[in-house]
Amino acid sequence: MVISHFASCHIHDSTFFDGDRASPWFLVAFGMIGSGISAVSLVSIPGNVGNNNLYYFQFILGTIVGYLFIAFVLTPIYYRLKLVSIYTYLNIRFGNVTYKTGSLFFLVSQSFGAALRLLLSIKILQYAFFDAMHIPYFVTIIVVLILIWLYTNKSGIKTIVWTDALQSLFLITVIVISIITIKNSLGLSFSEMTKTIVHHPYAKIFDWDFHSGSNFFKQFISGLLITVALVGLDQSMMQKTLTVKSAKDAKKNVLTFSFFIAFAQTMFLGLGVLIYLYAERNGIKLASLNGQFVNTDDLYPMLTLNYFGKIGAVAFLIGVIASTFASIDSCIAALTTAFSYDFMDIENQPQESKKRIKNAVLLGVNVVMFIIVMSFWNSHGAIINTIFKIAGYTYGPLLGLYLTGLFSKIKFKEKWVPVACVSAAIVTWLLNVFFISVFHFDFGFMNIFVNALLTILFLFFIKRKE
Numbered sequence: 001m002v003i004s005h006f007a008s009c010h011i012h013d014s015t016f017f018d019g020d021r022a023s024p025w026f027l028v029a030f031g032m033i034g035s036g037i038s039a040v041s042l043v044s045i046p047g048n049v050g051n052n053n054l055y056y057f058q059f060i061l062g063t064i065v066g067y068l069f070i071a072f073v074l075t076p077i078y079y080r081l082k083l084v085s086i087y088t089y090l091n092i093r094f095g096n097v098t099y100k101t102g103s104l105f106f107l108v109s110q111s112f113g114a115a116l117r118l119l120l121s122i123k124i125l126q127y128a129f130f131d132a133m134h135i136p137y138f139v140t141i142i143v144v145l146i147l148i149w150l151y152t153n154k155s156g157i158k159t160i161v162w163t164d165a166l167q168s169l170f171l172i173t174v175i176v177i178s179i180i181t182i183k184n185s186l187g188l189s190f191s192e193m194t195k196t197i198v199h200h201p202y203a204k205i206f207d208w209d210f211h212s213g214s215n216f217f218k219q220f221i222s223g224l225l226i227t228v229a230l231v232g233l234d235q236s237m238m239q240k241t242l243t244v245k246s247a248k249d250a251k252k253n254v255l256t257f258s259f260f261i262a263f264a265q266t267m268f269l270g271l272g273v274l275i276y277l278y279a280e281r282n283g284i285k286l287a288s289l290n291g292q293f294v295n296t297d298d299l300y301p302m303l304t305l306n307y308f309g310k311i312g313a314v315a316f317l318i319g320v321i322a323s324t325f326a327s328i329d330s331c332i333a334a335l336t337t338a339f340s341y342d343f344m345d346i347e348n349q350p351q352e353s354k355k356r357i358k359n360a361v362l363l364g365v366n367v368v369m370f371i372i373v374m375s376f377w378n379s380h381g382a383i384i385n386t387i388f389k390i391a392g393y394t395y396g397p398l399l400g401l402y403l404t405g406l407f408s409k410i411k412f413k414e415k416w417v418p419v420a421c422v423s424a425a426i427v428t429w430l431l432n433v434f435f436i437s438v439f440h441f442d443f444g445f446m447n448i449f450v451n452a453l454l455t456i457l458f459l460f461f462i463k464r465k466e
Helices: 001-007 015-021 026-053 054-081 089-094 096-130 139-152 157-185 190-198 217-234 233-240 247-281 296-307 309-342 351-375 383-407 413-441 444-461
Strands: none
Touching: 001 139, 026 054, 026 096, 026 157, 026 233, 026 247, 026 296, 026 309, 054 233, 054 247, 054 383, 054 413, 089 096, 089 383, 096 233, 096 296, 096 309, 096 351, 096 383, 096 413, 139 157, 139 309, 139 351, 157 190, 157 233, 157 247, 157 296, 157 309, 190 247, 190 383, 217 233, 217 383, 217 413, 217 444, 233 247, 233 309, 247 296, 296 309, 309 351, 309 444, 383 413, 413 444
């Protein structure tokens, strides 16, 4: 709230959306750690190690290539066109129907992705704190959304750039404290801890089984494409980058952030091995079904709150709260921006209408968040897998649209664009079901590649003759 107060001084009509394009690039890069990690990564990546070893590292390698594409291809285009909503590119390249279709796919995907990240965070807070106080979970959801509204309502992304940097600092601190706490509990030095992680049965990095959903090529290509889609084509991530003054500084921001996020996620994997090792050495029985651990998202919170002492528990709660607000506030601002610019045409509205439109859209976004979280409350399993699966079906068409726009000169019969995009997502799902049942071959995170490829194919079917 203090940061919000100072950030709200000398604001303009567009400050909520573009931060006056005056953010320091290094601050933005560091702050994006919190947005990129979220509470989902904080518990899902370590928890998933028990069932998937360190195969997620293959995904991380793919993300590095994805960030290079964002830095050297997408970012210069966004700056050259002076975009606020990045989906305006589709309007410039193709036309209004394609523009609205792309933005709508983002709105659906971001709404579900943000809501699922919020869901996991609220579940952790309920388990750790609020259930003992007999506070219903729906009240916790409402309080979190109101708090985000309080500090972002006036200056939006300008405030978020600074608060996310603070929240990222807390988040990194929590990871370090957790690793040190487990190391000390197991009586290991740093060198012994490193050797223990490297030689643990779960320390398998590469999976060459082509039928497996965690196969190296599937994970690497998925990491590349999901990064391009969920960062480069994601309003919430790119909106902060676009608050940097110049394209040159924005490139530095993306490349620096790619290093930060890859390093942090690798630390999560090491933490994952340590928490399973801790459970094993302390005789903590973990629930399993058909040889797979169940509810792996619960393991790290359970150990932290019950076994790692007060410092570990308090640090973990601070980390969850920091990651929750860092990821959700920017998502809400991005959804508000995309809908305001892409569907309400706020840029061309009279001065007195702009604030009213922004406030109405912001309220609507919060209501949608609440409804989705309530709907998925009883879901189980690793939520990070659910998020990436949903992203594959919703961001795939968006990725296909951008790749077609960037690497071809075709134009569409625009009225068929929504049909082509929706059809690609449906056919991808049907193909995955078919391949699993007949060939025991799971697309895994590769569904985004299949979806994007089908989208491009269908778009060429509806191309306009010169």
